[in-house]
Amino acid sequence: MTPPLVVDIDGTLTGPDRGLDPRTMPILKEWDAPVVVATGKAFPYPVGLCEFLAIPIRVIAENGGVVYVAETETVVFTGExxxxxxxxxxxxxxxxxxxxxxxxxxxxxxxxxxxxxxxxxxxxxxxxxxxxxxxxxxxxxxxxxxSPAQNKGKGLKAVARELGRDPEEFVAVGDSENDVSTFEVAGRAIAVANADDRALAAADEVTEGEYGEGFLEAVDLIEGGLEG
Known part of the structure; x- marks a missing residue:
């Protein structure tokens, strides 16, 4: 069964120029389980990404400061x-x-x-x-x-609760220090090769590819586990 996915944007779905890698778009659109976009960007950015991909809006924005889940129309704010x-x-x-x-x-x-x-x-x-x-x-x-109380991992817990899921069902893919808390909460964590040292240390697996290429490789790892 395809696991739910929580994925960072910058450095994970993008190239080094911060432009979205177009190869990632159909994967997110066709993923056969909930997809959650988790980012340090301001709230409208991940919402816009979901809108243009025509996928349900499930976002963790501002490093966990804002969470939205389409299924329950719930907005959760943390931070100071x-x-x-x-x-x-x-x-x-x-x-x-x-x-x-x-x-x-x-x-x-x-x-x-x-x-x-x-x-x-x-x-x-x-x-x-x-x-x-x-x-x-x-x-x-x-x-x-x-706020120290504000992080993506707590955001993932909030999303999972709204979806009636266990956070450990999720696979997390990311590249940065702010993804470490997500890696710690998700059941499986994959860092792309361009990740910083903290993210690399917290990940269960690290791809050989960087940026969007690394995300494509992470998808292959996930799908390979399903076939096994």
Whole structure:
């Protein structure tokens, strides 16, 4: 029986240019079990991905800060957005920049955390986050200032509960530090070859291929287990 799938976007379904690998689209669309998109991106991004793939909207966004499950029309928010916004304001008041330009399309629709460009200095950001009881997670694409209680693994537990599933039924595929909590909750964890050290260490298996190519290989591993 095909297991439910929880999959990251950036670095997993994409190429190194962050563009979605088109070969991943039919796989997600035709997967014969629930597919959950789990990302550090703001809430509208995974929702839009599901919409354009014409698959049910099951998403874990903002590193677990927002969860939505189409079957029960349930939206779950976690995190401390006021504290995260305070960190951003204090960081800027200290003379630093979030790094996304005037429009800040990265944070414009973000509801539970703040993302900061990797070119920004990490040490003062971490110090301000700690002052507000928050943490900074490096996803490889941005620094995310968020509540320690907010992670993709807890998001997966919430999704599984809404679907009447056990989280251990899921296979997780990802590439980053923020996927570690998902790997720990899912029954099987596969990291693509470009994953960071923490994700590689937490995974049960690692593909030879990177990015979208690695996801295709992960699908072969999953399907190979079904045939066995």
């Amino acid at each position: 957005p006021e504290a995260a916004q305070a960190v951003a304001e204090e960081f800027q008041a200290a003379g630093y920049d979030l790094g996304w330009g005037r429009a800040d399309m990265v944070n414009r629709w973000r509801e539970t955390e703040i993302a900061v460009n990797l070119d920004a200095p990490l040490e003062p950001l971490e110090a301000l986050a700690a002052d507000h009881g928050l943490e900074v997670v490096d996803t490889g694409f941005a620094y995310h200032v968020k």
